[in-house]
Amino acid sequence: MPRIRPDVAAIGPYVPGRSIEEVAADIGMAPGEIVKLASNESPDGPFPGVVEAATKALAETSRYPDDDLRALTAALSGFLGVRGDHLWFGSGSVGLIGHIASAVGGPGTSAVYAWPSFIMYRIATRLAMSEAVEVPLDDDHTHDLQGIRAALRPDTTVVYLCNPNNPTGTVVNGEEVSAFVDSVPEQTLVVIDEAYHDYVTEPRYATAIPEALRRPNVLVLRTFSKIFALAGHRVGYAVGIPETILELRKAQPPFTVGQVAQAAATASLRDRGELDRRRKANAAARHQLQAVLADRSLPHTDSQANFVYFELAAGAEEASGLFTQRGVIVRPMSGGWLRVTVGSLEENRRFLEALDQILTL
Ligand SMILES: Cc1ncc(COP(=O)(O)O)c(C=O)c1O
Known part of the structure; x- marks a missing residue:
């Protein structure tokens, strides 16, 4: 052994x-x-036209994929209404969570998140040799933002907010998320995981993308695995400030999203x-x-x-x-x-x- x-x-x-x-x-x-x-x-x-686009891309797989994901970046940039340099792609959003944890973690750091929540926050934190600080959900199975804020320590480098939360499906409303990110020190990264964003019908919920576009310490995570039905292709992405993404990307190996997955994700964005x-x-x-x-x-x-x-x-x-x-x-x-x-x-x-x-x- x-x-x-x-x-x-x-x-x-x-x-x-x-x-x-x-x-x-x-x-x-x-x-x-x-x-x-x-x-x-x-x-x-998958969405209409996706299988055809992915099948076509199979013929190109003797080459490494485009590491700048130009076609997907252009399509997603138009879809979200954000500039391409605000986007960072990975092998599923779990891939990105791992890179984030290793980029900001290490001995002498801690990560804060609610519990129960997505198990990968716990696993990535431990792999990064960071201390996991878990804050119980409140009696309504919702994030206790005050408790999370109180759990932040001088050594906390990242806080994860899963919105909607897996496994409870509960949401924190937009104003509360904004007030929360306001209260977090700017050296602590706030990762808002919106894997289930597309299913929300609660009118008080809002995406945190506007926060991620103006604050270097806020990152929003999304995935093509859920409503876009591409779980097997492994494509997730983050929205944030280019300088932050550039630093975090150093923890990511090159070529993590293959060309078949890139083609499938790009084609998925055509049919609103x-x-x-x-x-x-x-x-x-x-x-x-x-x-x-x-x-x-x-x-x-x-x-x-x-x-x-x-x-x-x-x-x-x-x-x-x-x-x-x-x-x-x-x-x-x-x-x-x-x-x-x-x-x-x-x-x-x-x-x-x-x-x-x-x-x-
Ligand atoms: C909250 C949350 N984030 C991220 C993911 C992972 O998504 P991906 O398939 O993009 O790695 C999941 C998957 O179940 C999830 O529940």
């Missing part, structure tokens, strides 16, 4: 949602009958109507799932994302096992809380059918 850094050896490995094949083999069902609602993926395929259609379909299905949870008197949050967070008395691990036995993969979280992704109409029906069977056990 090679010698591994003891602090790395102590990290629990990232546990992805269980795969369809694994569950199918376990319970003796055909893979086609299994419904996977554990990883917040899109129930729809499709984006809107998907946003509305998700909101309607999420509303329906939450209405059933309310009807069954099950505690749940007001999720603004493409998943729903709810509690079952059985306990999360046991309850998720009961769903799996019925061919429905959901994600157990802590206590009795579970997270289920908003799927297609048929997938949601299967989830609700399994839920009702479990409630009558």
Whole structure:
């Protein structure tokens, strides 16, 4: 066994949602009958024209990809209405989180974030040899911004704000985010992870991109993995001030987004109507799932994302096992809380059918 850094050896490995094949083999069902609602993926395929664009790019893969991602930068710059030098791309937003953590971390530093929240903040912080300071969500499963502000220390180099928060789906409204970034010392980077931005319907929510365009210590993260349905291509991006991006980019190896992924992401940005259609379909299905949870008197949050967070008395691990036995993969979280992704109409029906069977056990 090679010698591994003891602090790395102590990290629990990232546990992805269980795969369809694994569950199918376990319970003796055909893979086609299994419904996977554990990883917040899109129930729809890529946007129209994306497969064709990606297929064409396959012919170019004997060469390294464009490390300046010129076509994607131009397309996204137009889509967001921000200059190209405000954009930084990576292998998924998790790739960027890792580079950020190593660029600002190291012994003698700390990172602050809410808990429960996206597990990669914890893993990236530990890998960067930085101390993780976790601030519990409040009783409404929402970020406790005062608590987070109070937890900042002179050695805090980064604070992560997940908005909407994974796994709870709760949001912090735009004014609160602005007041929060105002209160953070300028040597501390504020990373606002908006992976689920496109699903939000709460009118008081606002993107933090305007903050990221005027403050060197604010960065907004987004991804093509969710509403754009490109999770397998691994494309995420950050919006920030060019000088900050230039420094953070030093922690990133070259060529982290291949040309097939670049072509797929670029083509995804052409169809605003499709984006809107998907946003509305998700909101309607999420509303329906939450209405059933309310009807069954099950505690749940007001999720603004493409998943729903709810509690079952059985306990999360046991309850998720009961769903799996019925061919429905959901994600157990802590206590009795579970997270289920908003799927297609048929997938949601299967989830609700399994839920009702479990409630009558
Ligand atoms: C809050 C949050 N940020 C980032 C990601 C990762 O996105 P990507 O696929 O771009 O790495 C996820 C994925 O589930 C997430 O929940």
